[in-house]
Amino acid sequence: MTASLHIPGASLQVCELAALRATAMDGFGPWQTGALPGAVLVADFRPSMLSGQLRAFRSVAAAEALALIGWRVCLDGGWVALLALGAGAPVVVAPSHGDEGMSRVIDGLVRAHDLAEGLALAGQFEDPPLTPALCALDEIAAPGAALVIASGFEMPGAGLAARIEALSRAHHLRLLHVTDGGEPECPPTRGLFALDANLPPEHAAPYLSRALRLVPREGCI
Template sequence: MSAALDMPGIALRAETLIALRSLALHHEDNTVLAALPGGFVTKRRGHGQEMADVREYVAGDDIRHLDRGSTARTGTLHVRSFQEERDRVTLLVADFRPAMLWGTRRALRSVAVAEALALIGWRIIEQGGRVGLLAIGAAEPVVVSVKGRIRGMLALIGGLVRAHDAALQLALAGERNDPVLDGALARINRVAPTGAEIVIASGFDTPGPDLRDRLGQISQRRTPRLISVVDDVAENLPPGVYPIRMPDGSRRRARITGQDRAEPASEIAGFPVLRLDSGQDVATTARVLQAAFPPDREP
């Protein structure tokens, strides 16, 4: 890789994404967001294998859950209660197409995509879920199968780094054409199990004519969640005349009047979207994602 691309905010490094684990879990125990409004997040009780606590027996408790050690020490019947066992599966979809390989401030949009998905992935793994990856670009997509635990997250990070490096190399070779997004998402149904949560982080450039239908098909058996990664400075340039370079190498001037600017979209193809600015610091991104993806949330 050339020295120009081996810079913070341009190159994607595995150690950087691994280090996001501590940031992803910061203040998690203090959150007051819940799956239902009006309360605090509580630990759910169920019949999983992770023990929640030991308490005195009351009428109606399952006698099979008697805790012999506590009963013997106290002389009073005690039973174990367990955390609810739920298999949360999330496929993280990273858009590394050519249009994502630019940015005006802290990082390329593609790097911001990888950071956001890593933050989400670390929290899901910590909560006992499993994560997989579909990284799309101008070449063949990179797929990492759904896995759990830290080993699964490290495999996902490796996939992100490989896919991003490949996208940068294609850009160096002159690749500038974006495959349509609706076609790139067709693989989701083959790599994500039924019932999975699908987190798509993209700029949604070149969506294709069938994006709405594609997301509708995904939502029939899975739960899509959209994250739009934008560059606020580029989208809100002050009025003036700006030189631009076209894909064919020619140069032109564009006049920005500052009038008729559209409000940021709250939906894309009829689905709610969370908006992230690639220029903001990663700590801010982590706080935004923590509010949007609270702990113990059902997919």
């Protein structure tokens, strides 16, 4: 893992995530700001996400997808917030509006990914469980807002299904299961969508736009 951290697609750059504003404007349908005033974006940068076979690490693809969603929300007048999870302390960005708010989210994504890379280089390869890490959402995810979690969902920890069910009752929940190609094994969870890390952002944008608006069914969509 450590040798591949320096190849293209293994790290995040502020300029690249900022440039996705244009992609979100052109390739993403309008956000439903009337019913959904904002979105909390959750990025999983735990060690298992720092891997990829072709275009990019799954962590990078997760950040790109969340940046696209965040830009679209801000362009339509909504607020954005961030919870970035890793092997260390989470990075939290409080809700804010507009380009400035999205810039804060991007800075948070890049900072969190840099921290994750540093921990991997130091030999931290074990994923902490996901379920307790999601407790931080209680302080930043206002009821009724959208909540988008981009993760590989490895090492879920005890009680993840119950936690997801509770979040889905309070929020417009979407789970982006970031894969490295192929079809994931999807648990019976509402609002779960597979996202192939090999898709470049301009190809992922229309898919993400549809996924956020479809009425979810059980399992994969």
